[in-house]
Amino acid sequence: MTSGTWVLGVDSGGSGLRIALGALPRDSGTGNGRGTGGGSGSRADAGGAGDGSRSRADAGGTGDVRAVGSVAFAEPVRTGAGGIDARHLLDRLVPAAEGLLRRAGARRLAAVAVGAAGMATLGDELRATLPQALRRSLGVPRLALAADAVTAYAGALGQRPGAVVAAGTGLIALGTDLRGWSRADGWGHLLGDCGSGAWIGRAGLEAALRAHDGRPGGSGPLLARVRAVFGPPADLPRLLYPRADRPAVLASFAPEVARCATEGDTVAAGVLARAARHIAEAAAAVCPEGEAREVALTGGLFRTGEPLLSPLRAALAEHLPYARVATAAGDPLDGSLAVAAALATGTLRLPREPGMLETTTLQPTTRT
Incomplete structure (x- = not known):
């Protein structure tokens, strides 16, 4: 024993x-x-x-x-x-x-x-x-x-004071000064989770459908990825709306948004820049007072790479200029x-x- x-x-x-x-x-x-x-x-x-x-x-x-x-x-x-x-x-x-x-x-x-x-x-x-x-x-x-x-x-x-943004399919920010907790977002894909994988995927699909319709703000490269991943754009409502795992399906398109951004699509890059702002705003909402603040990012979304991380660094510097971005241990x-x-x-x-x-x-x- x-x-x-x-x-x-x-x-x-x-x-x-x-x-x-x-x-x-x-x-x-x-x-x-x-x-x-x-x-x-x-x-x-x-x-x-x-x-x-x-x-x-x-x-x-x-x-x-x-x-x-x-x-x-x-x-x-x-x-x-x-x-x-x-x-x-x-x-x-x-x-x-x-x-x-x-x-x-x-x-x-x-x-x-x-x-x-x-x-x-x-x-x-x-x-x-x-x-x-x-x-x-x-x-x-x-x-x-x-x-x-x-x-x-x-x-x-x-057990240090600070803030953590946990992001994958969904997104939530949590902060503490060791006296209480503050949270921001985590409201799910219909009401929030802004900047999450599901949010990025939905925004990318919207841009693809705008291109399909001929409306402003559309992305031809994203429309091409929709056709490659899901098939005809007209099938998207049938493929998405009845599914119980809709957030995961939306999030599955987020890597395609990052891919198009890497290849120079400005619409896809704009989606990731907006996601970065949402993430930084959530972190700022829960970060405790004081200059010795730490913010850690954890979850699969942050493996997206530079198309997201580059605008995120800029957004964090703007919204949390005194915070140190720590590596999630x-x-x-x-x-x-x-x-x-x-x-x-x-x-x-x-x-x-x-x-x-x-x-x-x-x-x-x-x-x-």
Whole structure:
């Protein structure tokens, strides 16, 4: 039996469910409250061992969190009329955690942190079910339930004040001065997510259809990409409107916008410039006061490359001239591990706030 302190991080989002087991050093909880930033670099690997890398996500003196194994499920946790389906999550989480503990030779967990998309508005069932269910099944004494934006923040900046923009298909900005949280956007593809992959894709499709109609503001290169990717432009409404995954379909066209911008299409470049302004405005809306501000960018959208990043650097310099753009140290799974580690060692400094980050202490059961 391997001794030590063991924690579990969970990242439940629109692209699937990832679970990682982390180990803390024996002297955890006696730290000095400093951290270096940085993520565990753990990578979900369908049940195999992790890479043994360490999380330095400024967990408030917890020391290094070492990811020792991870499991990934490609299908997202179901969401129904009652919100996020707690039973569906538990049916995956508990066996996966038991397997990770068994392979590591570990007996029990000191803390679990669950980061879930929709926690703020759809998390009532998780709040009602998970604490006691995890106490009974895994003997968990401490549980953190967080919005996935919070675990994205913890993975990117740790427990330092600042702002994080998490952008992929959707977009949300989150900031904290360690007294409370501020958020901007994250309203979904119909009401917001301005500058996101879905927003860029929709704007690119609109420009293509303007060219198809002969209206001003159209783009011939984007129209050509629509024909290559989707077929006849007249088929777009039938292909898009009935689909439940419409945001993802819209976002799938964002790389085509970037491609056309790289090839010199000014309309496509203009779409990305507007996206950059939206991203910078969201970051500025949540960045705490003071000149020692940090902004981190995390998510797949920022792998778009220079067609987006170049105007984004300019927009951030305009809207946040005193902020330092920091490299995101890790991802939301790294953040979940860091939150669990800080909770286990009593060093969690990120603000507790309903719908954002909630913690529960439970009387553990005895596991043999």
